[in-house]
Amino acid sequence: MNYKASNIVLKTKNLSVGYTSKKKATVVASNINIELKKGELVGLIGANGIGKSTLLRTLTNVQPKLKGSISINGNLLQDYSSLALAKVMSIVLTESLASKNLTVFELVALGRQPYTNWVGNLTKNDIALINKALEQTNILELKNKKCFELSDGQLQKVMISRALAQSTDIIILDEPTTHLDMYHKAYILKLLQKLAKETNKTILFSTHEIDLAIQLSNKLVIMTNNQVVYDEPCSLIQKGTFDELFPKDLIAFNNKTGSFRIKK
Amino acid sequence: MSNKKSYKILFLLLTIILIVCFFVNISLGSVSIPLKDVFNSLISGSTERETWQHIIQNYRLPKAITAILVGSGLGISGLLMQTLFRNPLAGPFVLGISSGASLGVALIVLGSSVFSGILTSSFMGQWSIVIAASLGSLLVLLAVLIISLKVRDTMAILIIGLMFSSITAAIVSVLSYFGSAEQLQQYIFWGFGSLGNLSWNEILIFAIVYVLGLLISVSAIKSLNTLLLGENYAKSLGLNIKRNRLTIILATSLLAGTITAFSGPIAFIGLAIPHIARQIFNTSNHKTLLPAVFLFGAIVMLICDSISQLPNTEKTLPINAITSLFGAPIVIWLLVRKRKMIF
Numbered sequence: 001m002n003y004k005a006s007n008i009v010l011k012t013k014n015l016s017v018g019y020t021s022k023k024k025a026t027v028v029a030s031n032i033n034i035e036l037k038k039g040e041l042v043g044l045i046g047a048n049g050i051g052k053s054t055l056l057r058t059l060t061n062v063q064p065k066l067k068g069s070i071s072i073n074g075n076l077l078q079d080y081s082s083l084a085l086a087k088v089m090s091i092v093l094t095e096s097l098a099s100k101n102l103t104v105f106e107l108v109a110l111g112r113q114p115y116t117n118w119v120g121n122l123t124k125n126d127i128a129l130i131n132k133a134l135e136q137t138n139i140l141e142l143k144n145k146k147c148f149e150l151s152d153g154q155l156q157k158v159m160i161s162r163a164l165a166q167s168t169d170i171i172i173l174d175e176p177t178t179h180l181d182m183y184h185k186a187y188i189l190k191l192l193q194k195l196a197k198e199t200n201k202t203i204l205f206s207t208h209e210i211d212l213a214i215q216l217s218n219k220l221v222i223m224t225n226n227q228v229v230y231d232e233p234c235s236l237i238q239k240g241t242f243d244e245l246f247p248k249d250l251i252a253f254n255n256k257t258g259s260f261r262i263k264k
Numbered sequence: 265m266s267n268k269k270s271y272k273i274l275f276l277l278l279t280i281i282l283i284v285c286f287f288v289n290i291s292l293g294s295v296s297i298p299l300k301d302v303f304n305s306l307i308s309g310s311t312e313r314e315t316w317q318h319i320i321q322n323y324r325l326p327k328a329i330t331a332i333l334v335g336s337g338l339g340i341s342g343l344l345m346q347t348l349f350r351n352p353l354a355g356p357f358v359l360g361i362s363s364g365a366s367l368g369v370a371l372i373v374l375g376s377s378v379f380s381g382i383l384t385s386s387f388m389g390q391w392s393i394v395i396a397a398s399l400g401s402l403l404v405l406l407a408v409l410i411i412s413l414k415v416r417d418t419m420a421i422l423i424i425g426l427m428f429s430s431i432t433a434a435i436v437s438v439l440s441y442f443g444s445a446e447q448l449q450q451y452i453f454w455g456f457g458s459l460g461n462l463s464w465n466e467i468l469i470f471a472i473v474y475v476l477g478l479l480i481s482v483s484a485i486k487s488l489n490t491l492l493l494g495e496n497y498a499k500s501l502g503l504n505i506k507r508n509r510l511t512i513i514l515a516t517s518l519l520a521g522t523i524t525a526f527s528g529p530i531a532f533i534g535l536a537i538p539h540i541a542r543q544i545f546n547t548s549n550h551k552t553l554l555p556a557v558f559l560f561g562a563i564v565m566l567i568c569d570s571i572s573q574l575p576n577t578e579k580t581l582p583i584n585a586i587t588s589l590f591g592a593p594i595v596i597w598l599l600v601r602k603r604k605m606i607f
Contacts, residue, residue: 060500086502098350099492099607101548113490113501119551120486166501 009169009202010036010059015068017051017058025066028054032068034221034230036170036204041196043213044206046223047246052206055223056174059204060091073169086114090166092159092173100148104158107147108133111165133164136195153184160191164199171195173205177212185209189216210242211259233258271552274545278559282332285566289331290324292575323460326467328566330459330526333467333474335533335565337523339541339557340481341516342534347488347550348512349422352607356520356534359421359513360404360428365524366455367432368400369393373451374436374443393454394466397525404428405517412509418495421509456582457528459569470526477518481554484511488550532588536595537561542607543598564591 016030028051036042046052057063059070061077070077072088080088090111097107111133112126122130134140137157147155156176163171176192177185189209193216196203204221207213213220214233222229222236224244229236236242242253242260251260291302297320301311305320341356349358357363372392407428412421440448462470487508490498499505523530541556542548565587572586 062496062499081502082499082504083502086500089500091497091500093494093496095494095496097492097497098494099548101542101607102492106549107493110490110493110501113486113503116486118483118486120489 007038008035009038009073010034010204011071012059013069013071015058015070016066017054017063018066019054019063020066027066029223029228030067032221032228032230034228036202036219038169038202039196039200040202040218041193041216042202042204042219042221043217044204044221044223045208045210045213045245046206050223050225052223053174055221056172056204056206060089060172061085083114086166086168088168089170089172090163090168092156092163092171092176094175094178097147100146102147104134104139104142104145104147104150104161105130107158108162108165111162114166129167130165133161136164136199137161137191152179153181153187156180156184156188157191160188160195164195164201168201170202170204173203175206175208177207177209186212189213192216210245211257214258267547271545275555275559278556278563282559282563282566285563285570286328286332289328289566289570290320292570293319293324293573294576294578294580295319296576322464326462326464327460327569329467330462330470331565331569332562333470334459334523334527334530335537335561335563335568336558337474337477337519337561338530338534338565339537339561340478340554341519342536343538343541343550343553343557344481344484344488344512344516345534346538346607347491348509349418350491350494351422352539353535354422356516357429357524357529359408359425359516360432361401361517361520362524362529363429363432364401364404365397365521366400366529367404367435368396368398369454370436370439370451371400372396373454374439374447394525397528398521400432401517401521401524404432405513405521409510409513409517412513413506418505418509454528455584457530457584457587459527459565459583460580462526466526470522473518473522477515477522480511480515480518484508484515485550485554488512492548528584530587531584532591533561533565536591537564539595540564540598543602548607 012032012034015032016027017032018028019026032055044052044055054063058065061080072080108130109122109126112122112130113120116122116126131140134143137160139154139157139161142150142154142158147158150158160176176188180188189212192203192205195201217233219230220233220236222241222245224241226244229241231239237255237258245253250263252263254261287302290306291297291299297316301316302320305311305317306325309317311317311320338356342354345354345356345358346352408421408425411424415421415424440451443451487503490501490503495505520534537557537560538553541553541560545552545556547553568583568586568590571590572581572583574580
């Protein structure tokens with residue numbers, strides 16, 4: 001398989017995700033076939049409880065897959081050591097930090113951990129990469145602030161900056177726009193779009209901001225009760241995939257505006 | 265990076281304070297010895313009177329060294345536990361190390377009446393208590409370690425440690441109920457903690473285990489910093505959570521376990537010192553915190569020991585009471601002054 005020529009970074013084949021307890025396996029979603037390429041921003045959309053988090057947890061190797069295969073840069077996910085994986089995939093989670101008593105610089109610097117020596121000393125190269133990551137997310141002036149001094153929007157930028165500093169091919173974000181106001185939701189997703197384009201990284205994010213995701217993403221992964229669809233936003237609208245996203249009693253998708261409206 | 269400069273000054277200052285406290289601690293005691301002779305004794309080994317020489321070399325010097333080992337060791341193990349459990353209330357004994365030790369000691373001291381046939385009072389001695397405390401904490405610790413390998417959630421280990429403490433406390437209560445007044449007194453005296461009475465041989469064993477625990481702690485600095493992000497982030501940075509957890513628990517048990525075995529369950533230091541260090545250095549970075557905690561722990565313990573000796577009197581106060589009496593107001597003052605708890 002010539003993955004390099006096709007620019008495919010992350011690929012799943014007939015992937016099933018879910019939980020196993022004792023002997024019983026609970027399949028949350030199955031038959032997932034996606035191919036994420038370099039420099040692409042990909043949104044993951046689905047109703048609450050449909051399995052977005054389960055899929056992301058499986059892709060990041062937090063929980064085991066049930067069936068199928070996941071490969072990153074042509075190698076199977078299970079063949080990566082945790083350290084090797086840390087060098088190709090970074091994450092931004094919704095959970096709050098254990099300690100907010102770190103400065104922004106210190107926190108972003110923790111992104112360099114897979115590369116630093118046993119005591120975590122930063123080399124000149126590390127510091128340059130940290131500063132670059134701070135610059136790319138427009139938070140250079142917050143450098144010496146403590147994390148508890150930041151707003152939610154600023155903190156999210158810091159976490160993205162940390163993921164950038166980790167120098168990985170893929171960044172996976174779990175609902176990066178929760179707790180943010182409308183402006184900052186757009187700001188963060190716009191920032192992700194810019195980063196994907198400029199750094200040529202693959203960025204996968206789950207979100208409930210469907211209209212923003214349609215406008216900004218290169219591709220979308222849509223999880224419905226019956227299937228997982230992966231395509232460009234426009235063709236998904238044409239196919240009518242968004243109509244299957246939610247129960248039909250309250251809201252309906254408007255093909256022209258690319259957003260949901262309350263049914264009258 | 266103006267921080268780095270002020271850290272250096274702070275560290276230099278603390279080191280000087282530590283050295284001063286060390287000498288002050290040695291020069292104070294029930295017998296007053298002139299400062300000049302204290303120095304002479306430490307440097308050349310000769311003093312005006314031979315008894316002074318004896319007091320300093322065989323009593324005060326070992327005690328001061330013990331104080332440094334105990335204070336720094338408890339502080340560091342407290343720091344490890346607070347970071348591992350992401351809980352500012354955690355201390356070196358949350359895993360049940362001290363309750364295991366007290367169970368061991370209670371069995372030896374109080375249990376002799378219950379199991380009179382097995383344990384005779386002639387067996388009592390300095391070493392028997394050390395061995396009983398070590399075995400007790402080792403037993404509880406092994407249980408916690410085995411469980412920590414099976415349990416996924418780090419917080420569950422915290423609760424399990426607390427449960428072990430409850431069980432051992434209950435057994436100690438039952439033993440106390442049947443114990444004689446004399447035995448009870450002996451047990452309570454152990455609970456007061458004591459830095460003195462250690463021979464050089466005992467200190468050697470103490471120091472070897474201590475250094476081992478310290479080295480493991482230093483090797484964990486990087487992963488402790490990673491844990492500041494939370495376990496899931498730490499994992500995504502390539503940290504092996506279970507192995508790392510085991511390393512931190514091992515370091516804590518080596519440090520806190522030997523300290524409890526040799527000096528009794530000394531409270532408060534392990535909980536308070538990391539907070540003092542965080543407040544004063546205003547950081548959570550373990551590369552700074554670990555040496556800071558070492559220095560603060562040693563200094564506070566030396567000061568507490570100097571106070572408990574009640575200089576120039578025959579009496580000594582229980583060290584366990586002094587650490588809390590002296591330390592708690594400092595922590596309260598620091599928290600009120602800064603109005604914010606740094607964690």
